[in-house]
Amino acid sequence: MEIIDSIIKVGEVIAVRGRSVEVRVDTTKNASHLLFRGELLKNVSVGSYVKIAKGFTYLVGKIEGEFIIENKSDNDRIYHNYQEKIKRVLQISLIGYLEEGLFKQGIKELPLIDNEVSLLTVSEFNLVHKFVQTGEETITIGNLAQEKTKSIELSVDRLFASHIGIFGNTGSGKSYTLAKLYHELINRFKENKKFQTNARFFAIDFNGEYINPDDTIDDDVLIEEKYKSVYRLSTGKSGSKKRYPVSLTVINDEHFWSLILHCTEKTQTPFVSRTLKNDFLESNIRSNSGFLNLVKQALETITTKITPNQEKGLVHSFLDELAKFGIINKVNGLSALIADYKRNLSFHSGNRNYYYGTTYSNTPAFVQEIIYRKVDALTPDITELSEIQVIRLKILFQFYYEIHNGFSNKEHIGPLMGRLDDRVAELEKVVKIKTSNDRVNLLTVVSLKDVNINMRKVLPLLICRQIYEEKKREANKEKYLNIIIDEAHNILSHSSDRESETWKDYRLETFEEIIKEGRKFGVFLTIASQRPSDISSTIISQLHNYFLHRLINNKDIEAVEKTISYLDKVSFDSLPILPRGSCILAGLAAQLPIIIEVGRVNDQYKPFNDTMILTKHWLD
Numbered sequence: 001m002e003i004i005d006s007i008i009k010v011g012e013v014i015a016v017r018g019r020s021v022e023v024r025v026d027t028t029k030n031a032s033h034l035l036f037r038g039e040l041l042k043n044v045s046v047g048s049y050v051k052i053a054k055g056f057t058y059l060v061g062k063i064e065g066e067f068i069i070e071n072k073s074d075n076d077r078i079y080h081n082y083q084e085k086i087k088r089v090l091q092i093s094l095i096g097y098l099e100e101g102l103f104k105q106g107i108k109e110l111p112l113i114d115n116e117v118s119l120l121t122v123s124e125f126n127l128v129h130k131f132v133q134t135g136e137e138t139i140t141i142g143n144l145a146q147e148k149t150k151s152i153e154l155s156v157d158r159l160f161a162s163h164i165g166i167f168g169n170t171g172s173g174k175s176y177t178l179a180k181l182y183h184e185l186i187n188r189f190k191e192n193k194k195f196q197t198n199a200r201f202f203a204i205d206f207n208g209e210y211i212n213p214d215d216t217i218d219d220d221v222l223i224e225e226k227y228k229s230v231y232r233l234s235t236g237k238s239g240s241k242k243r244y245p246v247s248l249t250v251i252n253d254e255h256f257w258s259l260i261l262h263c264t265e266k267t268q269t270p271f272v273s274r275t276l277k278n279d280f281l282e283s284n285i286r287s288n289s290g291f292l293n294l295v296k297q298a299l300e301t302i303t304t305k306i307t308p309n310q311e312k313g314l315v316h317s318f319l320d321e322l323a324k325f326g327i328i329n330k331v332n333g334l335s336a337l338i339a340d341y342k343r344n345l346s347f348h349s350g351n352r353n354y355y356y357g358t359t360y361s362n363t364p365a366f367v368q369e370i371i372y373r374k375v376d377a378l379t380p381d382i383t384e385l386s387e388i389q390v391i392r393l394k395i396l397f398q399f400y401y402e403i404h405n406g407f408s409n410k411e412h413i414g415p416l417m418g419r420l421d422d423r424v425a426e427l428e429k430v431v432k433i434k435t436s437n438d439r440v441n442l443l444t445v446v447s448l449k450d451v452n453i454n455m456r457k458v459l460p461l462l463i464c465r466q467i468y469e470e471k472k473r474e475a476n477k478e479k480y481l482n483i484i485i486d487e488a489h490n491i492l493s494h495s496s497d498r499e500s501e502t503w504k505d506y507r508l509e510t511f512e513e514i515i516k517e518g519r520k521f522g523v524f525l526t527i528a529s530q531r532p533s534d535i536s537s538t539i540i541s542q543l544h545n546y547f548l549h550r551l552i553n554n555k556d557i558e559a560v561e562k563t564i565s566y567l568d569k570v571s572f573d574s575l576p577i578l579p580r581g582s583c584i585l586a587g588l589a590a591q592l593p594i595i596i597e598v599g600r601v602n603d604q605y606k607p608f609n610d611t612m613i614l615t616k617h618w619l620d
């Protein structure tokens, strides 16, 4: 190590209190930089670093505060200069040491009183900010905020094989940072065949920031269009142009339906579960003759097992319901049957029976002539029904079967039936059954901007669950999956009362599992949010790398403080005053927390999140 010149010497240690060390500054060095052997050094100031020589060891400390004390013992002397009367003292927190040309984090020894303190040379300063080892693959994400010439390189392995959290108030630059990270990463490796086969990135985009709003031109947000699959989902009138492919297993999963149908835990969820497990339904619903059997059975049950409060028009409402979603066109004769029943079939409230002409429903002739014979005359072609429609029909048949046999209470299941049509319609607008043609590209972006609130809550969960489960089952150690969720409070917020318990449980299970177990299966999560205090602390505390943008709310700062215990005071205090695009980087990828300025993303790849410039639209 080079001999310390008087130029870079700062002062001596005057107090050691654990990690915290006080240093008396020799001369007042007020310039922000000093010239030393042709190199520009940053002078002492809060937030910068110094080294303390103890024998042959160099300890490195960060300046956390600076103050002056009066030289009381010299009170009666006559002063020539004000500077003699005061001592300038730096408060330093030890962060590591220099050894064999490397900076190491941690405290090996403590300094002694009178140990010399000096500035870091440029090469030492670089060592402290060198977060990558030789030979490691890196990406550059920006530069040090304090020392703009120092660019910050991070290890790809340590950053991306980790769960990442990006937090900050609105407009502080989270989405931009997220875009920078993933653009740099994907851009760096995109041409590699192995990367193309082994890596998958999955972005849930609540606000449509990661897609080009104009879908007629190339969409290069984050990365060029050819590396992406983009789903612009919409529950609007005409639905999505390209629907998201879900697997058959998911569509037949009872949790999926209880989420979609917003089921109550005690009665509706078990009802859905029974429906999907019902073998009789399954064996009949896929064939035309089976379908007729189910219709016959339902009509027979409704007309012969009368419930105490049975509505008069129940047969009609059942058939109307059955006919929906295009079934009316797939079953030849159905509309005629509906018209026939409407004209001729009535309910006798006195003796609580249906009658058709003179045939009453409590006679065998009614079932044979009025139901079986008429239903058998229908010619359905329902073999092309979508899986979602199949399940809708199952729910419908199960409902009438259970209510009329007294297995379920109409008050309990009725509300679910009320939601069924809307939810099925919405679902059909956004998802379809996955086929072998649905190739998954390097990056998948699912935009939920035009999706209604119900689907916004449910879809991301289902999609994340599906891709996580698939990855888990695949059990291929070479494959990597990164799930990126911007505006994560939309689904991870724990304070919201709007959602059902089923939904909350499912969410907790999904995301806490990914956070806790994902690493083993090569699944990592990146979440960005404005309200870290809103997100379950189990999730926040298990993230490995944090990008902390400006946070103003005390609760949010506390949430971060509680979970990221190694963040130092200077970094903390700077949280509310960080400018846009600057953030504290802390975690595995950086050996000490630093404030960085996130570098520019080329306009072509930038997310669509510009803050509106009012006067541009107001001045003529």
Ligand SMILES: Nc1ncnc2c1ncn2[C@@H]1O[C@H](COP(=O)(O)OP(=O)(O)OP(=O)(O)O)[C@@H](O)[C@H]1O
Pocket (backbone or CB within 6 Å): 168, 169, 170, 171, 172, 173, 174, 175, 176, 177, 530, 580, 581, 582, 597, 598, 599, 600, 609, 610, 611
């Ligand atoms: N490092 C940066 N360099 C240049 N511009 C930036 C940088 N970071 C953010 N910006 C700009 O600042 C604006 C707001 O950034 P951004 O949308 O990323 O904020 P945000 O934290 O995601 O906000 P919100 O919570 O509302 O989504 C954008 O116009 C973006 O282009």
Ligand SMILES: [Mg+2]
Pocket (backbone or CB within 6 Å): 174, 175, 176, 486, 487, 609
């Ligand atoms: Mg954003």
